[in-house]
Amino acid sequence: MRRLLSTQWAPLLAATILAGIVLGFVTRQFGTAFNIYTILQTAAIYAAIGLAQMVVLAVADMSLAVGGIAGLVTITVGGLYDAQHCSVAAAVAAGLGLGLACGLVNGLIIVGMNLSGFIVTLATGTAFTGIAYGITSAIPYSTIPPALVSLGQGRVSFFSFLLLPAIALTIAVGAGFRWLPIGRSLLAVGGNREAALLSGISRARAIVVAHAASGLLAGITAVMYIGVLRSATPATGSDWLIISFAVPIIGGTALVGGEAPAMGCFVAALVLAAINDVLIVLNVNTEAVQMAEGLLIFAAVISGKLGQRIHGPSLMWRKPAARGRVRAS
Amino acid sequence: MSENVPADVPEAVPSRFAINDVWKSFGGVAALSGASLRLLPGEIHALIGENGAGKSTLINIATGVHRPDRGRVLMEGREVHFVTPGAAAAHGVAVVHQERNLVRKFSLAENLLLGRQPLTGGVVSYRRMADEARPWLERVGLDLDPLTEASCLSPGQAQLLEIAKALSQRCRVLLLDEPTSSITDTEFDHLRGILTELRDAGTSIVFVSHKLEEVYALCSRITVLRDGRNVLDGAPLSGVSQPEIVRAMVGRPIELRAGGSSRKRRAGAPRLELCGVSTEFGHRGVDLTVRSGEIIGLYGLVGAGRTELARCIMGLGRITGGELRVNGQPARIRNPYDALRHHRIGYVSEDRKDEGLIISHSISRNVGITVWDKVKHRMGWISEKRARLHVEPPLQRLNVKMHRLSQPVGSLSGGNQQKVSAAKWIAAEAELLIFDEPTVGIDVAAKDAMHRLIVELAEDGTGLLLISSDLREVVQLADRILVMGDFRVLADLANSGEYAPTSELVMRAITQATSQIQAPAAGASRADQSGLAEPAGP
Numbered sequence: 083m084r085r086l087l088s089t090q091w092a093p094l095l096a097a098t099i100l101a102g103i104v105l106g107f108v109t110r111q112f113g114t115a116f117n118i119y120t121i122l123q124t125a126a127i128y129a130a131i132g133l134a135q136m137v138v139l140a141v142a143d144m145s146l147a148v149g150g151i152a153g154l155v156t157i158t159v160g161g162l163y164d165a166q167h168c169s170v171a172a173a174v175a176a177g178l179g180l181g182l183a184c185g186l187v188n189g190l191i192i193v194g195m196n197l198s199g200f201i202v203t204l205a206t207g208t209a210f211t212g213i214a215y216g217i218t219s220a221i222p223y224s225t226i227p228p229a230l231v232s233l234g235q236g237r238v239s240f241f242s243f244l245l246l247p248a249i250a251l252t253i254a255v256g257a258g259f260r261w262l263p264i265g266r267s268l269l270a271v272g273g274n275r276e277a278a279l280l281s282g283i284s285r286a287r288a289i290v291v292a293h294a295a296s297g298l299l300a301g302i303t304a305v306m307y308i309g310v311l312r313s314a315t316p317a318t319g320s321d322w323l324i325i326s327f328a329v330p331i332i333g334g335t336a337l338v339g340g341e342a343p344a345m346g347c348f349v350a351a352l353v354l355a356a357i358n359d360v361l362i363v364l365n366v367n368t369e370a371v372q373m374a375e376g377l378l379i380f381a382a383v384i385s386g387k388l389g390q391r392i393h394g395p396s397l398m399w400r401k402p403a404a405r406g407r408v409r410a411s
Numbered sequence: 412m413s414e415n416v417p418a419d420v421p422e423a424v425p426s427r428f429a430i431n432d433v434w435k436s437f438g439g440v441a442a443l444s445g446a447s448l449r450l451l452p453g454e455i456h457a458l459i460g461e462n463g464a465g466k467s468t469l470i471n472i473a474t475g476v477h478r479p480d481r482g483r484v485l486m487e488g489r490e491v492h493f494v495t496p497g498a499a500a501a502h503g504v505a506v507v508h509q510e511r512n513l514v515r516k517f518s519l520a521e522n523l524l525l526g527r528q529p530l531t532g533g534v535v536s537y538r539r540m541a542d543e544a545r546p547w548l549e550r551v552g553l554d555l556d557p558l559t560e561a562s563c564l565s566p567g568q569a570q571l572l573e574i575a576k577a578l579s580q581r582c583r584v585l586l587l588d589e590p591t592s593s594i595t596d597t598e599f600d601h602l603r604g605i606l607t608e609l610r611d612a613g614t615s616i617v618f619v620s621h622k623l624e625e626v627y628a629l630c631s632r633i634t635v636l637r638d639g640r641n642v643l644d645g646a647p648l649s650g651v652s653q654p655e656i657v658r659a660m661v662g663r664p665i666e667l668r669a670g671g672s673s674r675k676r677r678a679g680a681p682r683l684e685l686c687g688v689s690t691e692f693g694h695r696g697v698d699l700t701v702r703s704g705e706i707i708g709l710y711g712l713v714g715a716g717r718t719e720l721a722r723c724i725m726g727l728g729r730i731t732g733g734e735l736r737v738n739g740q741p742a743r744i745r746n747p748y749d750a751l752r753h754h755r756i757g758y759v760s761e762d763r764k765d766e767g768l769i770i771s772h773s774i775s776r777n778v779g780i781t782v783w784d785k786v787k788h789r790m791g792w793i794s795e796k797r798a799r800l801h802v803e804p805p806l807q808r809l810n811v812k813m814h815r816l817s818q819p820v821g822s823l824s825g826g827n828q829q830k831v832s833a834a835k836w837i838a839a840e841a842e843l844l845i846f847d848e849p850t851v852g853i854d855v856a857a858k859d860a861m862h863r864l865i866v867e868l869a870e871d872g873t874g875l876l877l878i879s880s881d882l883r884e885v886v887q888l889a890d891r892i893l894v895m896g897d898f899r900v901l902a903d904l905a906n907s908g909e910y911a912p913t914s915e916l917v918m919r920a921i922t923q924a925t926s927q928i929q930a931p932a933a934g935a936s937r938a939d940q941s942g943l944a945e946p947a948g949p
Contacts, residue, residue, distance in 0.1 A: 260535070261534040261535050262533075262534065262535070263528060263530060263533075263535060266521070266528060266535055267526070269514070269516070269517070270514050270517065270525055270526070273514035273515060273516050273517065274512060274513060274514045274515070276508075276512050277512035277513055277514050277522070277525065278514070278525070278526070279476075279496065280474075280476075280496050280506070280508070280512055281496070281525040281526035281527075282495060282496055282497030282500060282526045283525070283526045340514065340515070340516045341516055
């Protein structure tokens with residue numbers, strides 16, 4: 083329990099729940115089961131998007147192609163089901179396979195040509211979006227598998243069914259980073275490239291795995307989102323870029339790599355979704371919602387601990403007292 | 412150049428590990444041209460050379476980071492090809508690098524077992540990891556929970572962790588690349604015990620160090636590199652004197668400079684005065700005066716609060732009491748920019764890699780940073796040509812070995828990097844310079860150049876505050892020696908320039924102060940703890 087409370091996202095979660103309770107009393111609209119369901123539905127999508135970025139941040143790289151891959155997967159699933167009359171399972175499997183492949187391509191280009199993930203995914207992400215629009219001539223597929231619709235729209239009272247895959251992904255990613263050798267390798271490469279290299283851990287492999295996992299997660303997110311939207315549009319993913327960074331950063335992921343708090347991601351997604359909803363319920367316009375998200379990222383960054391992680395230890399002078407304390411223990 | 416069969420190695424004892432006549436160049440620049448290193452079982456072998464002589468390249472070849480262009484690597488007489496660091500480790504070659512190679516967010520245990528974490532059913536087992544790591548940590552005297560995060564370690568402790576890691580790989584050949592550059596004397600004694608034990612168990616150890624006293628204390632044979640070749644190839648240390656080693660390294664004899672008194676002294680007006688200063692770090696009642704043309708040595712044990720004091724002078728820490736005067740005028744320095752621009756105070760950081768230099772930028776840019784304000788046009792852009800006028804003279808004066816000004820600083824050797832970091836402040840025409848451990852981790856020749864520079868600067872009228880843990884260096888250079896301990900000035904001594912009596916005075920000041928503090932009456936502030944914990948060691 084003490085470990086739970088000392089995590090970075092604990093105060094954030096507590097504040098959000100508290101604010102939610104207060105708001106529930108203030109506005110009758112906020113506390114309704116349907117409204118909470120809406121928040122959780124959005125949060126599930128945000129969490130999945132955040133995880134897709136987080137796995138890449140863990141190796142101290144980044145991906146601007148999360149949205150592009152999602153767009154491509156969306157129209158693949160929609161197109162195979164609607165136009166090619168494939169089964170749902172086949173369409174989804176093909177979509178996820180494509181997501182994985184896109185991520186793999188990103189990773190291989192980065193490693194093969196020794197470029198930064200930023201440059202490569204800026205290029206491929208844009209290209210993926212272009213392909214998605216090109217194939218569909220920008221027209222969405224509107225016949226959506228009922229199974230995906232019931233996943234995206236289904237609920238029991240406030241509990242959105244989308245939470246199930248979101249929670250499963252969070253646990254899977256979190257456990258993977260904590261207990262799987264490959265997860266530890268990714269974090270080692272992100273934490274200290276040289277140290278990992280000298281211990282015989284391949285950076286190339288870590289980068290490729292991280293991007294492939296990111297592609298797969300982007301694909302899963304796209305499949306989750308098709309039901310929410312009831313349409314498979316190539317526009318899916320076009321506005322995910324900011325969210326993909328906001329969620330892991332607010333959740334406590336270091337931009338310099340070496341950390342991957344999956345649970346923090348999930349909580350940050352909840353918080354962002356809730357803020358989004360509150361501002362809409364309070365009739366604040368959408369621009370203000372974006373501004374609030376921006377401020378929240380900022381707040382997360384400057385809140386002591388996290389700020390230190392992003393700047394690294396050298397910029398922040400370590401006070402001698404800190405050393406003394408450790409030695410004393 | 413070395414022959415195939417070295418005369419020094421008795422043929423009856425075959426080499427455990429040998430690098431024979433190895434050549435390696437990087438982009439046309441030769442790093443090694445026929446270098447050899449032959450290790451016998453159960454010896455500690457010194458590998459010495461100036462920065463840039465090829466030691467690092469040789470170590471990288473031994474550990475599979477680089478592959479030689481020509482030449483052979485032999486393990487127990489059989490040729491081996493290390494294609495990755497992993498392959499070298501599999502053959503029992505382990506290395507402790509000069510740079511701290513730790514994943515800060517991982518536990519001590521996981522750092523120790525990085526890349527080979529124990530698995531239970533394909534899943535990392537933290538309990539087994541801690542169990543496996545514990546004996547190795549104890550072996551090097553790291554008495555901490557194996558699951559502590561590595562970011563909590565002091566530099567010395569981090570070094571011990573890396574040695575524990577090398578030991579845990581059950582190596583037959585252990586390469587130590589300047590393992591003592593950042594550890595305390597007690598930690599060194601401890602390390603010496605471990606290394607001797609390993610040697611007696613049959614491990615071949617390579618000890619790279621610039622501290623010749625340590626080399627004599629530990630090693631039996633010595634290999635010296637200069638310009639990528641062997642000057643000495645496994646010569647028994649008993650037959651080589653210290654001046655001979657130095658001559659072998661640099662190719663010319665270096666006279667050890669007489670004490671500070673030999674310099675023509677012109678101590679002028681006070682540049683910087685601290686009167687009863689206390690700081691947020693816990694300093695109290697610090698009095699210090701640096702006059703122009705004077706070198707003040709600030710000596711103390713690690714954790715005494717010297718670097719922290721320098722930071723407060725530069726405006727990187729808050730001064731909470733007392734008065735700071737620059738050129739006789741009370742001054743409040745808010746940040747390093749303020750210090751340089753308005754008070755002409757510069758600080759050559761101890762941590763040149765993180766704080767002193769921008770490694771990926773060119774030499775001219777690094778040095779030019781401090782003069783940009785001076786050379787900028789009215790519209791605000793910076794003229795490279797005008798900057799060059801300020802940048803070139805200090806670099807020439809320090810004799811920085813470089814190909815061109817546009818070369819990135821990261822491609823220079825450690826000693827040359829340190830020179831560039833000093834050149835920056837000379838270009839800025841600072842009137843008071845604080846040198847923080849200017850010669851840690853640089854070779855004898857670079858050290859000599861640095862010392863000459865400090866003396867020259869003083870002769871030109873710059874006031875110098877020299878923070879150093881090398882008492883010889885302080886006695887050699889300083890006019891007065893301030894002994895610091897536990898965030899206070901313990902003694903202010905005039906320096907006679909003679910090592911024996913002065914060092915005794917300094918040590919007496921420290922030991923007396925320590926015994927006073929250890930009395931229970933001392934208020935246990937945070938600063939006290941950190942000051943005391945260091946000399947005690949692990």
